[in-house]
Amino acid sequence: MTSPHAALPIPEAGILELRETVRGFDREQLLWSSGYLAGLANAAEAPRGAVASATTPDPDAWTILYATETGNSRRIAESLAQRASESNVKAKLEDLTNVRPRLLSRLERAVFVVATHGLGDPPEGTEAFFEFWHRDDAPRLEGLEYSVLALGDSSYADFCEIGRRLDTRLTELGATRIAARVDCDVDFDDDADRWSSAVLDRARRDSDIAAPARTVLRAVPSAVSRSHPFASRLLANQRITGPGSSKDVRHIELDLASSGLRYLPGDSLGVIPENPPALVDAVLKATGIDGGTTVRLDDDSVPLAEALRAHREITALSRPLVDKLAARRPAVSAILDDRDRLRELFRMHQVIDLLSEWPARWGAQELVDALRKLPPRLYSIASSPDANPDEAHLTVAVVEYERFGRLHWGAASNFLAAGGHAIPVYVEANEQFRLPADPDTPIVMIGAGTGIAPYRAFVEHRREHGHRGDNWLIFGDRNFASDFLYQLEWLRYRKEGTLARIDVAFSRDGSEKVYVQHRIVEQARRLHDWLERGAHLYVCGDAERMAGDVNDALLRVLEQEAGLSPERSIERLAELKAGGRYRRDVY
Amino acid sequence: MATTESPVEKIKAHSDYLRGTIVASLADAASGGLADDDTQLSKFHGFYQQDDRDVRADRARRKLEPAYSFMIRVRVPGGIATPEQWRTLTEIAKSHANHSLRLTTRQAVQLHGVIKRDLKATIRGINDSLLDTIAACGDVNRNVMCSPLAELSGVHERAFEVAAAISEHLTPRTRAYHEIWLDGDKVAGGADQEPIYGSTYLPRKFKIAVAIPPQNDVDIFAQDLGFIAIERRGELSGFNVSVGGGLGMSHGEPDTYPRAAEVIGYCAADRAVEVAEQVVALQRDYGDRSNRKHARLKYTIDDRGIDWFKRELAARLGFRLEEARPFRFLRRGDSIGWVRDHRGAWNLTLFVPQGRVIDSDEHRLMSGLAEISKAHCGDLRLTPNQNLIVAGIPDRARIGTLLDEFGIAELQAVSPMRQLALACVALPTCPLAMAEAERYLPELGAKIDELLAKSGLADEPISLRVSGCPNGCSRPYLAEIALVGKAPGRYNLFLGGSADGRRLNSLVEENIDEARALARLDRLFSEFANRRREAETFGDYAQRSVVESS
Numbered sequence A: 001m002t003s004p005h006a007a008l009p010i011p012e013a014g015i016l017e018l019r020e021t022v023r024g025f026d027r028e029q030l031l032w033s034s035g036y037l038a039g040l041a042n043a044a045e046a047p048r049g050a051v052a053s054a055t056t057p058d059p060d061a062w063t064i065l066y067a068t069e070t071g072n073s074r075r076i077a078e079s080l081a082q083r084a085s086e087s088n089v090k091a092k093l094e095d096l097t098n099v100r101p102r103l104l105s106r107l108e109r110a111v112f113v114v115a116t117h118g119l120g121d122p123p124e125g126t127e128a129f130f131e132f133w134h135r136d137d138a139p140r141l142e143g144l145e146y147s148v149l150a151l152g153d154s155s156y157a158d159f160c161e162i163g164r165r166l167d168t169r170l171t172e173l174g175a176t177r178i179a180a181r182v183d184c185d186v187d188f189d190d191d192a193d194r195w196s197s198a199v200l201d202r203a204r205r206d207s208d209i210a211a212p213a214r215t216v217l218r219a220v221p222s223a224v225s226r227s228h229p230f231a232s233r234l235l236a237n238q239r240i241t242g243p244g245s246s247k248d249v250r251h252i253e254l255d256l257a258s259s260g261l262r263y264l265p266g267d268s269l270g271v272i273p274e275n276p277p278a279l280v281d282a283v284l285k286a287t288g289i290d291g292g293t294t295v296r297l298d299d300d301s302v303p304l305a306e307a308l309r310a311h312r313e314i315t316a317l318s319r320p321l322v323d324k325l326a327a328r329r330p331a332v333s334a335i336l337d338d339r340d341r342l343r344e345l346f347r348m349h350q351v352i353d354l355l356s357e358w359p360a361r362w363g364a365q366e367l368v369d370a371l372r373k374l375p376p377r378l379y380s381i382a383s384s385p386d387a388n389p390d391e392a393h394l395t396v397a398v399v400e401y402e403r404f405g406r407l408h409w410g411a412a413s414n415f416l417a418a419g420g421h422a423i424p425v426y427v428e429a430n431e432q433f434r435l436p437a438d439p440d441t442p443i444v445m446i447g448a449g450t451g452i453a454p455y456r457a458f459v460e461h462r463r464e465h466g467h468r469g470d471n472w473l474i475f476g477d478r479n480f481a482s483d484f485l486y487q488l489e490w491l492r493y494r495k496e497g498t499l500a501r502i503d504v505a506f507s508r509d510g511s512e513k514v515y516v517q518h519r520i521v522e523q524a525r526r527l528h529d530w531l532e533r534g535a536h537l538y539v540c541g542d543a544e545r546m547a548g549d550v551n552d553a554l555l556r557v558l559e560q561e562a563g564l565s566p567e568r569s570i571e572r573l574a575e576l577k578a579g580g581r582y583r584r585d586v587y
Numbered sequence B: 001m002a003t004t005e006s007p008v009e010k011i012k013a014h015s016d017y018l019r020g021t022i023v024a025s026l027a028d029a030a031s032g033g034l035a036d037d038d039t040q041l042s043k044f045h046g047f048y049q050q051d052d053r054d055v056r057a058d059r060a061r062r063k064l065e066p067a068y069s070f071m072i073r074v075r076v077p078g079g080i081a082t083p084e085q086w087r088t089l090t091e092i093a094k095s096h097a098n099h100s101l102r103l104t105t106r107q108a109v110q111l112h113g114v115i116k117r118d119l120k121a122t123i124r125g126i127n128d129s130l131l132d133t134i135a136a137c138g139d140v141n142r143n144v145m146c147s148p149l150a151e152l153s154g155v156h157e158r159a160f161e162v163a164a165a166i167s168e169h170l171t172p173r174t175r176a177y178h179e180i181w182l183d184g185d186k187v188a189g190g191a192d193q194e195p196i197y198g199s200t201y202l203p204r205k206f207k208i209a210v211a212i213p214p215q216n217d218v219d220i221f222a223q224d225l226g227f228i229a230i231e232r233r234g235e236l237s238g239f240n241v242s243v244g245g246g247l248g249m250s251h252g253e254p255d256t257y258p259r260a261a262e263v264i265g266y267c268a269a270d271r272a273v274e275v276a277e278q279v280v281a282l283q284r285d286y287g288d289r290s291n292r293k294h295a296r297l298k299y300t301i302d303d304r305g306i307d308w309f310k311r312e313l314a315a316r317l318g319f320r321l322e323e324a325r326p327f328r329f330l331r332r333g334d335s336i337g338w339v340r341d342h343r344g345a346w347n348l349t350l351f352v353p354q355g356r357v358i359d360s361d362e363h364r365l366m367s368g369l370a371e372i373s374k375a376h377c378g379d380l381r382l383t384p385n386q387n388l389i390v391a392g393i394p395d396r397a398r399i400g401t402l403l404d405e406f407g408i409a410e411l412q413a414v415s416p417m418r419q420l421a422l423a424c425v426a427l428p429t430c431p432l433a434m435a436e437a438e439r440y441l442p443e444l445g446a447k448i449d450e451l452l453a454k455s456g457l458a459d460e461p462i463s464l465r466v467s468g469c470p471n472g473c474s475r476p477y478l479a480e481i482a483l484v485g486k487a488p489g490r491y492n493l494f495l496g497g498s499a500d501g502r503r504l505n506s507l508v509e510e511n512i513d514e515a516r517a518l519a520r521l522d523r524l525f526s527e528f529a530n531r532r533r534e535a536e537t538f539g540d541y542a543q544r545s546v547v548e549s550s
């Protein structure tokens, strides 16, 4: 494989080593180091050309920039880079969390693979790039040719928002679109392929080199992947919330023996679910179609019931269905025009609600085509691979609730909780959420609900390896008596000294609602001391509320304890983030 | 005898007069329990850490710690409480505990199910009502018992005063209790003193009761130290002193055993406090601090002999006890129903099933008693047998109406056997329970009632006591029939205690289930009905026909 960093003067391994060395440096240290290296360079009297090539982009090269949070965009970008090199197209891969926004001004050819997260937000760590280019005074980009692949999830009202906005903005700034933007839903494989081919065609024409006639054998993925999951056996399925709890949270243990799967604490497991049989029945009933009717799925023909059970998303609502319905029902089409109502529609409704509330005559094939492919779900792995060889543990909140007089389920969580099946899984690495390289570095783990899962892996791992860094858990949920997930284990860890401290916040126990952010502020002094000792901060769990509230609380800690101005606190937190000392995994 | 101190001794010694790390334990929100050492010290403050044993295994599977809560024992010396105090307890039971009050076999009240974060408010609420919890448990003198119906003769009033004085005199002096629960100021280092107990307190619990013959409702022979009131010309002259009673034992450990107290002499009424202090001091100095299963006064006496004990006590007192006076006990238990005292006021002894004051589907005992306590201007008295006396009632009719209204009157219609029957708390709260007791007694009682009726013994006042384990909190070893828990659904059967509570019963069958126990009793009841001697009690009959003949 040709390195995507071929244009660089240092081999890829060298760059990785360098990055490892400076991991954990704050901004000041990084700047100082760059000066130090520059000094070394002068001393070595490096040939000018070599240095210049590192900083001046090759005008012929295509730069592939990606913005990812859960890895999909990166994988697509990597595969594009691979195909480019196989086609003798010069290409360079860049992660938007690492590049300075202005880099774009110096490029002539850029293609973007960008995901949308949060509620229409950029992926973690790429905010600065997008903010810069959306500013009113952003520089013009007349010389740039580009294309955008937008990743998203059409069950969100702000579908592919970041990719769309980027596309519009680049045109506004004078750049030239060389291939139409493609918006991908969660079943992005085919769309991504189509877009990649379009971009490559254009690049090949451009580079004046005829596409080599050789057929490149794409490596058959021998390893387990999203498209080739491993059928794991369920070893344990234990409810871990108390009988009185408002939530059903399961501790799941899966057998990975002989899968060849490897993971590290911080990674997630992808689960390919099947829909609840009762929901399949409900959809058939609501549409009045016979489940035995044959429908086409790609190259396959299967009975409709089978398609709904294993191949199509029938829980979370997605855009195509809404569009189809809007074509027939003015009431729905009115919603499409009203962003707030649309958001509300996606937030509160599942497929079955639409089918029931706006009954329509559906053909079997038509229905299947209006539904998207059933996408995998990610679950943070809650175990250390070294403490539990051949196993992966998950902490799964079972989605089941009543609304509009109907029971609703979540596909994957119920699939796991129902047990008994072989569970198709793959590993989704998350380099953004790793234990510190230094075993002595203290860590503060902040999480709510199932956000506690990766911390179980962290602490288990550090304990297994005898790491001596202090571990501090700050956990929140609803009720102490029933919702303190893995309480026995945490208390045991504290007793034996593996956990230095546990702070808990239960929102529904007292008259006042207490959340993790309140504990953070209460413990401001201590938290600041830990930061001074080089602690890494982790935040995991709810993206909608907790992540933001925790961020605010951390700012307050910095203002209060480090005496920083509000602006400086924001900068300081950004520095911590950039230095890998403030990491988030929120969903 | 081992010479190393028991672990609890170390905890006490390092506790800084019972403080330990209780304050930190209370502040730790990650656990509903206390640090291990603090669970020992908490007892001195009047509460026990418990967990709901019905859900223990299930919670462990869910990776949750046990459902910890606390049992708080409220000390009520001599069992006398005001109506206001009763109402406060009812309120606290509803707001902070499991909506029940549990009357105990020592005239105290227990709250169950108080969670950690409510402990402080609960204990403070109890103290605000001028009751307290200090020394309700722990290695100190416990609630001092006294026959509760003081008005039945002139003697009783003085006897109660003596009980109260002993209780007061033997209350620990540490400021830790005030400091932790009532936000008292911290005393400067070293200012705490325990003139009687010293910094390691007693080797084990210590129990005192005052009995007034002919009623042995306090079960004087179960007590470490007993004062038996002696009357002369209608006045209290003094007390016979009994020592060395105690019932706890462990299955399969013959070195542990129940022991009935023995009477060692007589002292004048105004010497009782002094005697109590010196007996306590003697036990403090000679009690076994290495083995908690061998640390009660009964073992100190058996190890060194009663003569040694008497000599040592006389030396400490500076005088010898006089010759014991003659006395006679006729009954135990409480006389359920109305009785008029020497001043002409009415007193009502209410039968409280298993001592559990609750509102249930059948009755609203808890609400009813709260209502009565509003209407009532006398006082309320806890009996030594888990019942309640409404004392000094001027207007009988008003109370009667309330009893009917709340379904309490109906509860009173039980057989004499049921009136006397006792069961300890056991499951689900007691951590030591091996079998059911409180929750089982109603069912067992009904079955035994049937057997008695079959043999024409329905009105026979036979004492039945059930304990969930051999510790004997319902004083089973002094019952005519006792079941002592061994395992779920399995009990040891004891027979042959005397009706006056002086003679211990004996183990006759081990590890049997209900069917076997009932079959045995059925046979014995019919034999007893046919062969009993003139005025012979069931306990005496069982003693001669089963225990002594085997």
Ligand code: SRM
Residues within 6 Å of the ligand: B048, B050, B071, B073, B103, B104, B105, B106, B107, B108, B109, B110, B136, B142, B143, B205, B207, B219, B222, B245, B246, B247, B248, B249, B296, B355, B386, B423, B424, B425, B426, B429, B430, B431, B432, B471, B472, B473, B474, B475
């Ligand atoms: C509530 C009560 C039983 C009742 O149903 O009324 C009771 C309940 C308990 N007793 Fe008792 N004892 C109670 C009277 C007795 C008696 C009877 C008496 O004192 O007249 C005895 C037998 C007399 C004696 O002390 O010898 C008694 C002998 C014990 C023992 C055995 C002591 C021994 O020397 O071996 C224990 C266990 C221990 O101390 O290790 C014990 C321990 C306990 C504990 C605290 C269990 C524990 O240590 O964790 C029980 C709490 C259960 C719960 O959930 O409430 N309890 N306990 C009585 C409270 C009395 C009070 O108000 O202070």
Ligand SMILES: Cc1cc2nc3c(=O)[nH]c(=O)nc-3n(C[C@H](O)[C@H](O)[C@H](O)COP(=O)(O)OP(=O)(O)OC[C@H]3O[C@@H](n4cnc5c(N)ncnc54)[C@H](O)[C@@H]3O)c2cc1C
Residues within 6 Å of the ligand: A070, A155, A268, A273, A315, A316, A317, A346, A347, A348, A349, A350, A377, A378, A379, A380, A381, A395, A396, A397, A398, A399, A401, A409, A410, A411, A412, A413, A414, A450, A451, A453, A585, A586, A587
């Ligand atoms: C990186 C990452 C890590 C994750 N880690 C974990 C983890 O460790 N544990 C975990 O449990 N989950 C985790 N998740 C979430 C998980 O992937 C699933 O989204 C979640 O389990 C729901 O999936 P489902 O298939 O059961 O529900 P779906 O079939 O996807 O249905 C969910 C839909 O139901 C609707 N819905 C759900 N709840 C309600 C409600 N209360 N009111 C109204 N509508 C509602 C919404 O429309 C929602 O889209 C993680 C997600 C990511 C991205």
Ligand SMILES: Cc1cc2nc3c(=O)[nH]c(=O)nc-3n(C[C@H](O)[C@H](O)[C@H](O)COP(=O)(O)O)c2cc1C
Residues within 6 Å of the ligand: A067, A068, A069, A070, A071, A072, A073, A074, A114, A115, A116, A117, A118, A119, A120, A121, A123, A151, A152, A153, A154, A156, A157, A158, A159, A160, A161, A185, A186, A543, A586, A587
């Ligand atoms: C917490 C969370 C929030 C998301 N919010 C949106 C959204 O607002 N709009 C959208 O189109 N997609 C949203 N998505 C879907 C992602 O964009 C989609 O899963 C994509 O494939 C992720 O790409 P990545 O792996 O490169 O990060 C969200 C996904 C997650 C996990």
Ligand code: SF4
Residues within 6 Å of the ligand: B424, B425, B426, B427, B430, B431, B432, B433, B434, B437, B467, B468, B469, B470, B471, B472, B473, B474
């Ligand atoms: S006898 Fe045993 S089971 Fe019953 S309350 Fe006492 S200690 Fe608990």
